[in-house]
Amino acid sequence: MGVPVSLVSTLREICGEPHVVTQAHQLKTYESDGLLQFAVTPGAVVLPADAAETARVVRACFEAGVPWVARGAGSGLSGGALPVSDGIVIALSRLRRVVEVDLDNQRVVVEPGVTNNEVSAAVGPTHFYPPDPSSQVVCTIGGNIAENSGGAHCLKYGFTTNYVTGLEAILTDGTVVQVGGPQSDRPGLDLLGALVGSEGTLAVVTRITLRVSPVPEAIRTLLALFDSPQQAGEAVSAITQAGVIPAAIEMMDNLTIQAAEPMSHAGIPLETGAALLVELDGSEHECEARFDEVVRFCEDNGATDVRVAADEAERGRFWKCRKAAFASMGRLAHAYLVQDGVIPRTKLPEVLDRIDALGQEYDLRVANVFHAGDGNLHPLVCYDQPADYERAAELSAAILDVCLDAGGSITGEHGVGHDKKKHMAKQFDEPDLAAFQKLRCAFDPHGLANPGKVMPTPRLCGEVPGVYRPHPLEEAGVAERF
């Protein structure tokens, strides 16, 4: 497939020879994101130095009618940055400046290639950036914007979309738009809400204004061990029903513990049925008052052991166990598929039973690790032989059906991307998808930004029907069309 030679030379003029990749062996670096099941070799990869170069690259693609895929760290788990073979990849890894830190107003302005962790570092030690995907060491803010990333602490603190107040976005015709700004509550349609989580299908962002938060006064973390995930689920219910909103409640089942404990040394016996990691933060007063309640709820619901992190090092080991869960799965199986379904939290016990039953039916092991507070499940379907892949994929899809039956969603934080677009028509009806398409066409009428993602089937944008009619106030000269 590839892209026109003339476009490649234009890209070289814009970004310089070394920043346009066309050699087959170099292009391989970009052919997948964090979801390695899918690979497509792009026609070329371009690495602009700044927003101005990015806008010119996008404009050149517009003029050549060539589609593009924006890419950050490539750590996404839905194939959202999977290239298109007749298009280019715009890699934003050179846009990595922290532009402005405005602690007075609790804002930070960054370029998209800055990593999630670097944002917190830029505003520390007094402040931090709450959304914390497990990949935060490498994943970039640009990718977080595209995916509306969550993380373990989003139950209390919210998601990426709750922290973005301004974006500099480049539309597919190369127009640079300043959306929002440093202020909250600006008038107008919520274009920020539309852009964040749009998976790179509406625009590419080159500058981001984020809200940050003061670091909590106190953090208390405990690890509670149970004989079964169901018991742990009951404890979660008791905690949330009492009106406690912990900073995080994470659950790991026995298989996950078997994989992650040997790597993290959190001190969890390998035969433990389920472990619950609960973190409270906030004021000293409130934390203290609530923590004892949480311990009691765990004990009342059959916790065999409750361990309170004595210091930051122990807290670190508890969290390492949770955050290393995906990476350590290699100890149990040669390969796994990760799912990202969401269910109403109260449906947890019945959904876990159904996942168990499905695992037996398909004769595959499923490890469960999830954000228990908000019902976001990450079942890891393990398999050893390449021949088992199809079966594992079927089981993985069946788990999503279970989530939808329970009133949930096919994705809580990883995005639809390429991987889950086939499931979109199960969650949404045709009029819903048609409304999504209206939004997409408003931003990208020619379908150049990350085509083939999110929507289950390719769609084209028609011309906007209807004619402009002036408002009576305009005709009276009272208001004007700006």
Next chain:
Amino acid sequence: MPSASELAERLRDGGPVRIAGAGTKAAWGHPVQDLEPLDVTGLDRLVSHDAGDFTAVVQAGVPLEAAQATFAEAGQMLALDPPDGGATLGGVVASADSGPLRHRYGAPRDLVIGVTLALADGSVARGGGRVIKNVAGYDLPKLSAGSFGTLGVICEVCLRLHPKPERTATASFRHDDPQALQARALELAHRPLEAEALDFRWDAGGGGVLARFGGTVAGERARALADAEVVDDDDELWAAQRAGQRSPDRVVLRVAALPSELARVLAVAGDAGASVVGRAGVGTTWLTLPDGAGAEVVADVRARLAPHPVVVGDAPAGVRGKLDPWGVPAGPELDLMRAVKARFDPQRKCNPGLFVGGI
């Protein structure tokens, strides 16, 4: 009682409408009173309150205070407390209205997790869902929040709820120097207090900062702040803050300011003779202009506070007709909003002309 699909068919088959809820904000925006009203108060069912999941599905015509009463039975609340309790949920969401709880819990956009829209092409579209964490599909709930009904009729919303604090207490600080007030506000905003609300008020050369705490130890937390006057029975204090966002007979301006510029906003307000309430940690501030102040004063306030957006809320009819209530400048951002409008409502059926730039 019309269903969502009947409303959608009406939009498709009929002429332009103004979408009407309880009418508490009917005059906001560019005037559309001449248009045929489309009454949505018949959508008055609280569809479900899933207390265990801290969510609820509510039709757009349900009054906010009626929904809150139901949630309170389970010790829960929708963390939105705009001034008009009688407003419908659809109206609150469409206007992105909020009150002091905005400080901790955000605006309607942050609490609406699902939406059902009747669209001008006759279809009924849903976005989001019924779970608080969900990134499937484009975020129609956020796009609807604050759209003033210009993309379609909001028929039903799914809401995230929060625990309602058992007790509250407020630490109050008086100041008669705008700089001192700003310094206090910033100092409190930067401490990890987890206050339910952090407001300020100013009138005729004096004012103060208010920090409201919730939870079992609210009183202790308020008393832990040095120099504070603590009020345990604090509902009236906060009712007054909310009331400052409205006026039956004067011009009310909403300024999207930044916390570091509160003193500057107070100086401009002082010169205009305005009284002020606002969210100290967010920056959003309401100025109520004195009796008789009109379009010239609004223009002057806008010029002096630029580039911070200044929106006209309540205003006497005579003043409203003489100014642009939104003040959003021309440019690519407004063009993009118009492009979205053109795709969702190409024939301009839904509140045409009411919103920014004549959307």
